[in-house]
Amino acid sequence: MPVTVTVVDPEDAERSGAATMSQEHDSEPYVDDVGQRLTVAEAKLYDDVVLVAVGGDLNIGTTGEFHRRLxxxxxxxxxxxxxxxxxxxxxxxxAGLRAMLTLEQTGTTTARQARIVVAARCFDLLLDLCRTPAVLGYAPPPPLPHRDGG
Known part of the structure; x- marks a missing residue:
């Protein structure tokens, strides 16, 4: 599907005193160039604990891989x-938040033995926007108090 881009030619705009618009079509959709990336790595911490580090993008394109790896x-x-x-x-x-909530709500073995110990700011913000107080035992830290600049 071509993407339509509107371009203003600055020379034409100066000569006529008005902005002249031209339509150009991008021949290759840039959406296909965006790669999904997700890393899921494990490390045995103690006899009864495995740390699972999740990085990259946890979204609709990567949640299947996340569940498979977990x-x-x-x-x-x-x-x-x-x-x-x-x-x-x-x-x-x-979709990433739903993947976490699914782990928590299914009552599966995974849910019983998994908990989030630390999360990135993007995850904290998503929990806040969705008014979700906690997921898998993790609650975002409270916001820092505003300091008055005066």
Whole structure:
């Protein structure tokens, strides 16, 4: 699907005293160039705890991979508790939040043994915008008090 771009020619605008508009069509959609990226890494911390670090974009395009990877980790460590580190997230949309809420609400083995221990600001902001007080035992820190500049 071509993207329509409106361009103002500054020389024409100066000569006529009005902004002359021209329509140009981008021949290649730039949306296809945007790659989805998600990293899910695990590290055994203690005998009963596995740290799962999630980074990149947790969105509608990556939640399937997130669930698949988390299922693999649970299968490899069935008796351990999972601590989710979301501090390296660059972006999280409603699908990403829904993925976390699904873990919490399904009552599955994954939900019983997973908790978020730290999250990026984008996740905190999403929880605030959605008025979600806590997910998997994690609640965003309270906002810093405003200081008066005077």
């Amino acid at each position: 299922s693999e980790i649970v299968a490899e460590h069935p008796a351990e508790r999972l601590e989710l580190d979301l501090s390296a997230l660059d972006f999280c949309d409603l």
